[in-house]
Amino acid sequence: MTEYLRNNADTVWLALQEHVWLALLPVLLGFVIALPIGYLGVRFPALYHPLVNTCGVLYSIPSLALFVFLPVVLGTKVLSPVNVVVALTIYTVALLARTVADGLRSVDPVVVQAATAMGYRRVRRLAGVELPMALPVILAGLRVATVSNISLVSVGALIGIGGLGQLFTRGFQLFYIEPILVGIVLSVLLAGLADLLIVLVQRAVTPWTRAV
Amino acid sequence: MITFEDVVKVYPGGSTAVDHLSLELPTGKLTALVGPSGCGKTTSLRMINRMVTPTSGRILIDGEDVAGRDEAALRRGIGYVIQHAGLFPHRTVLDNVATVPVLLGKTRREARAAAQELLERVGLSADFAKRYPAQLSGGQQQRVGVARALAADPPIMLMDEPFSAVDPVVREQLHREFLRLQEDLGKTIALVTHDIDEAIKLGDRVAVFRQGGRLAQVGTPRELLAAPSDDFVAEFVGRDRGLRGLSFDSAAGLPVRPVDGLLLDDAGRPLGWPGDDGPRDTGGTFTKDDSLRVVADLAIRSPVGIAVRVGPDGAADGLVSHHDLADYLAGRRS
Ligand SMILES: Nc1ncnc2c1ncn2[C@@H]1O[C@H](COP(=O)(O)OP(=O)(O)OP(=O)(O)O)[C@@H](O)[C@H]1O
Ligand SMILES: [Mg+2]
DSSP: OHHHHHHTHHHHHHHHHHHHHHHHHHHHHHHHHHHHHHHHHHHSGGGHHHHHHHHHHHHHSOHHHHHHHHHHHHOOOTTOHHHHHHHHHHHHHHHHHHHHHHHHHTSOHHHHHHHHHTTOOHHHHIIIIIHHHHHHHHHHHHHHHHHHHHHHHHHGGGGTOOTTHHHHHHHHHHTOHHHHHHHHHHHHHHHHHHHHHHHHHHHHHOGGGGOO | OEEEEEEEEEOTTSOEEEEEEEEEEOTTOEEEEEOSTTSSHHHHHHHHTTSSOOSEEEEEETTEEGGGSOHHHHHHTEEEEETTTTOOTTSOHHHHHTHHHHHTTOOHHHHHHHHHHHHHHTTOOGGGTTSOGGGSOHHHHHHHHHHHHHTTOOSEEEEESTTTTSOHHHHHHHHHHHHHHHHHHOOEEEEEESOHHHHHHHOSEEEEEETTTEEEEEEOHHHHHHSOSSHHHHHHHTTTSTTGGGGGSBGGGOOOBOOOSOEEOTTSOEEEBOOTTSOBOOOOEEOTTSBHHHHHHHHHHSTTSEEEEEOTTSOEEEEEEHHHHHHHHHHHHO
């Protein structure tokens, strides 16, 4: 395996980089899109159940189907990485919109009322009270979305894009185990590292959850 | 002054929470709103800071209708304390207290410095500043809640059962501290409680509500105990129960016996009752200005069942036994 790595360092490095941004850009986009959607699901309680159902349906679409289907809808090239980014963004939104809504719903209404009674207006209250209090739940969802995106990117290799997934396809094509092993190890490491990073951020921004 | 003008609140679903309420809460005084559960106390309180909108009628603060004020601005000028304090779990004690000043545009630094002082004022040492609410006892949280409400120095405070979630001993202590604080600050306070003892103890005026959101009577604690307007109020304030009523009766009219048998110093001040091992403590003394409740207390605590009255110079000038007191009360009742 080290032998393979030494000879193909450039290829592996490029694949890893591609994997990182193919997985993480959708996390970022999905999070930004999910925040307002999740908020609407709480602000207007009638929207909550439709939101949960829609998210469930979206999340259950097989990723390969989405990768193949998206170029038709978006008019992108079949090999365009945009397809992967859009597909994973959809999954992330499906996961996080619900998480954001659940996180906001988990905030003690008594505390929200106290904030209102102290003179918070809606937007500032959301940013200063409700979102921070929902963070533990939201960040837990973000961990799941990140790790699942990192593994889903590899599926993109089946349609010719896909970071470390390319190492799998190459291995299969050449009946050669080394690249497959490297691909697996690196994507597991990457997932672990991303997860760890989020946990560290979580500890830094929610110190009160450990104060008992 | 806060004025309720014929205020009605009917919640969607048809229950009348507040029924034609007209009430004045005088400036600088604590008005206790008291009554059985569900009689509309909280609803009345929350109409003052517009957390609840009246169905009809007006609420004025110093003559100005609150309905015409910007909600957030109005609320920033009114301190709000609730049961279980409702602190922000994600902010330190210090930042909880600094909340409203920051909302009002103070820098975080200024607000924290002021918050630090306030914490001391409500009896919390600097060690507590960096803690999170989950790390405080119920009584400490309640103190932080009071400090948070006071932080922007609002002229008005709304308090909804602020002391009911703590045990009686802590509550007693919080009451004392709070009365001392209010003596200094002289805020206009509306305090909701279902505990008539608390209302009588803390209130300059007490408004008794009855089921259906109607005001039964409003007056000083003394007026309420002396002249309840009807059976409901009489029963609610518990005029005949225990020692409560005695708190509002002066000892001035109580006949005393001449001082006899008591050991005195050269100036005539009581040293104690004679005992085998020297003078036995009288357990305290009372003056004409004290209430009958104090006298009763002394008579019960005294080793010989006699309360000692002293004059302005501290010299003993009369004795009252518990029999005397009982006779006096019996004579007064008939
Ligand atoms: N948001 C609401 N919607 C509908 N009805 C309400 C609402 N809030 C209160 N009520 C009703 O209005 C009445 C008065 O309620 P309120 O909370 O003012 O009573 P309270 O005197 O504070 O009682 P407690 O001592 O139990 O706190 C009750 O019958 C209650 O059920
Ligand atoms: Mg109430």
